Amino acid sequence: MHLSHRVLGAAFALLALAFPLSASAGHGSADDASPNMVHLANLPPPAEFRTCDRGSAACFNSDLAFWAGGGLRGGFTEILAQGNYEGFRLVDISNPASPSTISVVECRTNQGDVSFYQARNRLLLIQSIEEPVTTPDCTTAVETPIVPGTNPVTGTPALFRQKGFEGLRIFDVSDPGSPTHIASVRTRCGSHTHTTIRDDRNQRAVVYVSSYPSGLRVTRTEDLGTLPEQPNCLPDHNRISIVEIPDAAPQDAHVLKEQPLDTDTVIWNATGNGGSQVRGCHDITVFGAGERKVAAGACLSEGQLWDVSDPANPTTDVPGWHTHIRNPFVTASPAPPFTGLFHTASFTWDGEIVLFTDEWQGGGAHGCDGPQDTRGNIWFYDNVEPGATAPLRGRYILPRAQPPSEACTQHNGNVIPTNDGYIGVSSAYQAGTTVFDFSDVLSFPAITDPNPSSVPTVATEVAYFDAKADPSGATGVDNAWSSYWHNNYVYVSSGLASAARPGNRGLDVYMLLGANGRLVPAVTDPSAPNVGQYRARILRYQNPQTQD
Amino acid sequence: MRWAAAALLAVLALTGCTRDGEAPADRVARSGTVEVAAEPGAISWPFAADGRVYRGADEGRPLAGPLSDALVGALTPLLVPNPGGDVLVYQSWSGRRPVLRVHDAESGRDALLVDGALSIAWREGRIAYVRALRPDVSVPKRYVGHVVVRPGLTGREARWTPSPGRYVVAAWAGRRLLVYRLGESWPDLLALDRPGRVRLLARAGALVAVSPDGRRAFLARYGASPPTVRVVEVATGRELERLSLPGMRWVTESGSWSAGRVTAATSEGVAVFDVRDGRLQLEQVLRFPPEEFQFAGLEPRLDASGGRVTAWASLAPRPREAVGAAVVVECDRFTLRCARSAPFPETPGPRVVYNPSRP
Numbered sequence: 001m002h003l004s005h006r007v008l009g010a011a012f013a014l015l016a017l018a019f020p021l022s023a024s025a026g027h028g029s030a031d032d033a034s035p036n037m038v039h040l041a042n043l044p045p046p047a048e049f050r051t052c053d054r055g056s057a058a059c060f061n062s063d064l065a066f067w068a069g070g071g072l073r074g075g076f077t078e079i080l081a082q083g084n085y086e087g088f089r090l091v092d093i094s095n096p097a098s099p100s101t102i103s104v105v106e107c108r109t110n111q112g113d114v115s116f117y118q119a120r121n122r123l124l125l126i127q128s129i130e131e132p133v134t135t136p137d138c139t140t141a142v143e144t145p146i147v148p149g150t151n152p153v154t155g156t157p158a159l160f161r162q163k164g165f166e167g168l169r170i171f172d173v174s175d176p177g178s179p180t181h182i183a184s185v186r187t188r189c190g191s192h193t194h195t196t197i198r199d200d201r202n203q204r205a206v207v208y209v210s211s212y213p214s215g216l217r218v219t220r221t222e223d224l225g226t227l228p229e230q231p232n233c234l235p236d237h238n239r240i241s242i243v244e245i246p247d248a249a250p251q252d253a254h255v256l257k258e259q260p261l262d263t264d265t266v267i268w269n270a271t272g273n274g275g276s277q278v279r280g281c282h283d284i285t286v287f288g289a290g291e292r293k294v295a296a297g298a299c300l301s302e303g304q305l306w307d308v309s310d311p312a313n314p315t316t317d318v319p320g321w322h323t324h325i326r327n328p329f330v331t332a333s334p335a336p337p338f339t340g341l342f343h344t345a346s347f348t349w350d351g352e353i354v355l356f357t358d359e360w361q362g363g364g365a366h367g368c369d370g371p372q373d374t375r376g377n378i379w380f381y382d383n384v385e386p387g388a389t390a391p392l393r394g395r396y397i398l399p400r401a402q403p404p405s406e407a408c409t410q411h412n413g414n415v416i417p418t419n420d421g422y423i424g425v426s427s428a429y430q431a432g433t434t435v436f437d438f439s440d441v442l443s444f445p446a447i448t449d450p451n452p453s454s455v456p457t458v459a460t461e462v463a464y465f466d467a468k469a470d471p472s473g474a475t476g477v478d479n480a481w482s483s484y485w486h487n488n489y490v491y492v493s494s495g496l497a498s499a500a501r502p503g504n505r506g507l508d509v510y511m512l513l514g515a516n517g518r519l520v521p522a523v524t525d526p527s528a529p530n531v532g533q534y535r536a537r538i539l540r541y542q543n544p545q546t547q548d
Numbered sequence: 549m550r551w552a553a554a555a556l557l558a559v560l561a562l563t564g565c566t567r568d569g570e571a572p573a574d575r576v577a578r579s580g581t582v583e584v585a586a587e588p589g590a591i592s593w594p595f596a597a598d599g600r601v602y603r604g605a606d607e608g609r610p611l612a613g614p615l616s617d618a619l620v621g622a623l624t625p626l627l628v629p630n631p632g633g634d635v636l637v638y639q640s641w642s643g644r645r646p647v648l649r650v651h652d653a654e655s656g657r658d659a660l661l662v663d664g665a666l667s668i669a670w671r672e673g674r675i676a677y678v679r680a681l682r683p684d685v686s687v688p689k690r691y692v693g694h695v696v697v698r699p700g701l702t703g704r705e706a707r708w709t710p711s712p713g714r715y716v717v718a719a720w721a722g723r724r725l726l727v728y729r730l731g732e733s734w735p736d737l738l739a740l741d742r743p744g745r746v747r748l749l750a751r752a753g754a755l756v757a758v759s760p761d762g763r764r765a766f767l768a769r770y771g772a773s774p775p776t777v778r779v780v781e782v783a784t785g786r787e788l789e790r791l792s793l794p795g796m797r798w799v800t801e802s803g804s805w806s807a808g809r810v811t812a813a814t815s816e817g818v819a820v821f822d823v824r825d826g827r828l829q830l831e832q833v834l835r836f837p838p839e840e841f842q843f844a845g846l847e848p849r850l851d852a853s854g855g856r857v858t859a860w861a862s863l864a865p866r867p868r869e870a871v872g873a874a875v876v877v878e879c880d881r882f883t884l885r886c887a888r889s890a891p892f893p894e895t896p897g898p899r900v901v902y903n904p905s906r907p
């Protein structure tokens with residue numbers, strides 16, 4: 001009798017959860033994986049997300065957020081939120097080997113990144129809507145149509161998405177079984193992603209909204225006067241929106257201000273339809289607790305560091321108080337073939353290093369060619385005081401060459417909270433999830449002027465899982481959008497659709513194995529007596545964009 | 549060298565080696581939803597993306613400057629070939645300014661042609677473009693300049709516009725020049741008969757195509773609902789034919805005129821109009837599967853035989869989020885089957901290589 005990798009993995013996980021590790025991790029299916037990364041569970045997408053009836057054909061799962069901070073009704077102890085272009089779902093992960101969907105909210109977004117925030121005794125879920133939908137209300141919201149118009153900045157005719165609601169929606173999810181939509185906040189150019197920061201001194205959440213006016217997202221001239229309550233999306237943007245959510249009255253959430261980026265921010269190589277230029281941020285990650293906070297902005301053509309100790313007043317445009325990080329392998333200007341994208345940032349938990357992922361060509365191009373390829377890398381910089389020059393230490397790329405049909409990119413990930421070296425987790429679309437050790441990064445010399453011959457790879461892959469078992473079958477193959485370490489497990493969102501599962505793989509849960517309590521070196525014999533589940537610090541909650 | 553020969557063939561096709569009015573083979577062109585190949589394949593029509601110019605199954609030839617649609621969008625081709633197909637003038641970007649570059653496919657030489665300039669029309673050796681008064685862009689809507697013409701890749705510029713404005717050169721129509729004038733709303737289409745003589749050809753006018761002899765222009769009207777298309781005489785502006793299209797929401801610029809047919813990008817896909825012998829009839833609509841494409845069929849090129857349509861298309865969102873992805877599709881309009889290129893970032897390309905002016 002042949003047991004599948006997943007069945008063995010799940011059985012192993014249950015054993016591992018109940019007893020000291022003694023069993024063998026099953027392996028040998030068509031999935032491409034390292035022996036120390038065990039697939040525990042797959043939670044298919046809910047029926048509501050298998051039919052895209054509120055917008056374009058996309059019903060993709062997007063980002064994840066985690067909550068284990070208590071205060072949940074219904075007896076739930078640990079949950080995650082999984083965003084989807086059609087809404088979100090809440091999942092009970094109190095038993096990671098057997099996640100179960102608690103509730104599904106159908107509410108058209110577009111991308112739909114999520115975060116949690118506790119406002120007094122209420123747990124809130126905040127979700128991004130990055131392209132216009134017809135209404136903030138969940139019941140009837142659908143994508144607005146694509147219509148001809150003129151670009152308000154260039155005057156050039158093109159196609160645009162008709163103006164509608166875009167920004168943030170806020171839900172009360174204190175009862176995870178019954179989420180309630182309590183507020184909507186309209187932001188300029190919508191919200192591609194957002195970053196939720198606790199501001200305890202002022203008893204509020206401060207939310208940084210990342211957005212940018214590329215492609216269809218520009219508000220056409222013909223819509224500038226319509227729907228006046230919705231800010232127009234005017235190129236080149238070059239700002240973030242800052243939203244305040246008062247603890248006492250989250251339903252009164254509002255835009256606190258629009259914060260300009262520095263005028264020297266590099267223009268992105270992509271344009272808004274009608275030939276307008278684009279500047280803005282794709283994603284922002286905040287590091288630090290208490291009085292001292294720093295933000296890493298993944299701002300399309302460049303990375304930036306800001307002092308956000310006063311979260312409502314980030315030093316984005318304060319001379320001498322912010323850092324520009326430019327990289328000839330990523331920064332688009334001035335010439336091809338450098339068409340990368342600063343996508344997402346994360347920090348080591350000691351604050352020494354900041355990582356930026358490169359979603360090369362926006363994830364729209366062919367696969368990485370192997371270790372020598374400088375596209376689609378993760379880049380490691382010293383996390384300097386904002387204003388100082390941030391030297392580059394090196395890079396990490398998937399050691400496994402990809403076929404041309406896959407996208408060459410590093411997408412969303414985080415760093416494992418441990419004092420035992422630096423270990424990162426990242427999603428790489430069809431290449432699945434990669435776990436990499438960059439503990440020696442500081443031993444490499446600082447590089448202030450990177451050039452093609454002098455940027456070393458400073459990390460090695462120590463675990464990975466690339467689900468390929470049934471490309472046209474019931475589960476689908478990997479297309480990892482977000483891969484995060486959380487409380488001793490790796491959670492992965494999304495996957496390519498298959499005939500039997502039009503809503504993609506859904507959610508996957510993995511466990512890493514270590515030897516003698518360490519992940520490195522990689523386990524080669526899962527049945528060895530010194531092998532066990534690799535563990536790290538437990539967090540009360542985790543919005544991967546906020547490391548506090 | 550092989551690439552240059554292939555490009556030559558392509559440009560010969562572009563120029564319409566069959567006389568205007570010749571019908572394609574007597575095959576039936578029916579409207580319908582095309583079937584697009586699932587996997588990327590070779591596209592015979594040249595196009596540019598990712599800093600390279602591709603044709604067929606080749607690996608592409610690199611351009612030295614970035615291809616840029618800044619300030620021009622899809623009003624005008626970004627890469628315009630000479631009659632031999634071995635030289636391209638293309639729209640690029642440098643620092644804070646648009647520039648025109650010239651690329652010689654034969655030698656690989658790629659050099660700056662004009663600094664602070666945008667849009668290209670190239671016919672019988674004469675190159676028209678807009679030269680900015682100040683090359684750096686600060687406020688795009690105030691990026692004004694003059695339409696200028698020079699006798700070739702070298703030679704002195706002659707100013708054709710009496711006053712500066714936000715112009716985008718569209719195409720030569722014989723010895724006349726068709727130019728957009730951008731303003732606060734839809735652009736107007738102007739005809740420049742000679743240096744200093746400017747007249748309005750169509751208010752809110754979208755130039756779909758110029759007839760191969762340069763005497764007629766096929767126009768749509770921006771913002772019209774339902775859309776209406778017209779054939780006008782360029783020399784006089786006189787309307788020759790008109791057709792209302794109540795089943796469509798819009799028809800837009802940058803189509804093609806070949807083999808007695810005009811192709812146009814529309815809300816429904818690529819429309820093919822029969823314009824032989826003074827006719828103006830909607831012959832066919834090639835629709836693209838909405839589950840695969842967000843919008844499709846922009847800058848549709850019809851080959852000299854009248855059988856194949858090449859255009860670019862925006863893919864429906866995929867789990868590749870930062871920018872949309874786009875492909876070039878090449879369709880047999882009789883079998884309704886299409887090849888597709890590999891995906892590329894949606895802006896500024898991929899963009900097909902064409903010359904709406906004809907040599």
